[in-house]
Structures are given as C-alpha cells and as structure tokens.
Amino acid sequence: MSTHLAVLAAEESDHNPIIPTAYDIVWSIVVLIIIGFFFWKFALPAYRKVMDERSEKIEGGIARAEEAQAKAQSALEQYTAQLAEARVEAARIREDAQDQGKQIIAEMKTKAQEESDRIVAAGSSQLAAQRQQIVAELRGDLGRTAVDLSEKIIGESLSDDVKRASTIDRFLSELDSVDAGAADKVGR
Numbered sequence: 001m002s003t004h005l006a007v008l009a010a011e012e013s014d015h016n017p018i019i020p021t022a023y024d025i026v027w028s029i030v031v032l033i034i035i036g037f038f039f040w041k042f043a044l045p046a047y048r049k050v051m052d053e054r055s056e057k058i059e060g061g062i063a064r065a066e067e068a069q070a071k072a073q074s075a076l077e078q079y080t081a082q083l084a085e086a087r088v089e090a091a092r093i094r095e096d097a098q099d100q101g102k103q104i105i106a107e108m109k110t111k112a113q114e115e116s117d118r119i120v121a122a123g124s125s126q127l128a129a130q131r132q133q134i135v136a137e138l139r140g141d142l143g144r145t146a147v148d149l150s151e152k153i154i155g156e157s158l159s160d161d162v163k164r165a166s167t168i169d170r171f172l173s174e175l176d177s178v179d180a181g182a183a184d185k186v187g188r
Contacts, residue, residue: 142175143168 020028036170 139168139172143172146171
C-alpha cells in the first residue's frame with residue numbers, strides 16, 4: 001500500500017487544481033447531454049408554445065387596435081359628413097325662414113295698404129254722403145230762412161209751395177254762383 005499511496009501522492013502533486021479530471025469531464029458531458037435532451041424535448045417546446053401564444057396575442061391585439069382605430073376613423077368621417085349635412089340643412093332652413101318672413105311681411109304690407117285704401121275710400125264716401133246731407137239740410141234751412149226774410153222784406157206771404165220752391169232754387173243758384181266766383185278768386 002505504501003507504493004500505492006506513493007503513486008497517489010505523486011499524482012496529486014502533478015495534478016492542476018484548475019483543470020478537472022477526465023472522469024469529471026466525461027460525467028459532466030453525459031449529464032449535460034441528458035439535461036439538454038430533456039430541455040430540447042420538453043422545456044423548449046413549452047417555451048416556444050408560450051412565446052407563440054404571446055406573439056399571437058400581441059399581433060391580435062395590434063390587429064384589433066388597428067380595426068378599432070379604422071372603425072373610429074370611419075365613425076369620425078361619418079359624423080363629420082352628417083355634421084356638414086346638418087349645417088347645409090340648417091342654412092337652407094334659415095334661408096327658407098328668411099324668405100318666408102319677407103313674403104309674410106310683403107303680404108302684410110299689401111293687406112295693410114289694401115285695408116288703408118278701403119278705410120280711406122269708406123271715409124271719403126261717408127264724408128261725401130255727410131257733406132251732401134249737410135248741404136241738403138243747409139239748403140232747406142237756408143231756403144226757409146230766405147223765404148222768411150223775403151216775406152218780411154216783400155211783405156206778402158209766399159205760402160204757395162211752387163212759388164216757394166222756385167224762389168229757393170233761384171236763391172240757391174245765385175248763392176252757388178257767388179260761391180263759385182269767390183272760389184275762383186281765391187284760387188287765383
């Protein structure tokens with residue numbers, strides 16, 4: 001044994017502590033191959049599956065986000081178009097209302113003018129009728145007064161209706177001619 005211990009002691013003195021022994025390297029390679037096989041067979045496919053699922057989720061999320069953005073853009077464009085249509089419609093309604101307002105004002109002015117003309121015509125005809133009535137009353141009163149005065153001046157009775165009417169008519173025609181002459185003088 002002492003020889004055997006001497007060989008071991010010689011080997012230990014020649015052995016470098018940084019470099020592992022051959023049987024350690026061999027068993028380490030075997031264990032590495034076994035672990036690599038299990039990693040390649042079980043862990044790597046599971047990892048790839050998780051990564052593929054995650055990638056699909058991300059890509060699906062991006063696609064959904066792009067789809068949502070496209071829908072939002074479409075809705076915005078539709079809203080903008082509807083808003084523009086509403087503005088055009090509002091402008092048209094406003095113009096129609098203004099035109100109707102102008103038309104109503106014109107109709108009201110026409111009706112007011114017609115009513116004013118009718119009132120003026122009615123007033124004029126009523127005034128003319130009243131004037132004729134007053135003139136007739138005044139002629140009658142003036143005729144009676146003239147007859148009464150002439151009876152007092154002449155001293156005889158003018159009770160005969162025919163005489164009275166002719167005297168009144170003559171007096172009134174003289175009075176009209178005097179009024180017409182006075183009106184001509186005033187007009188000059």
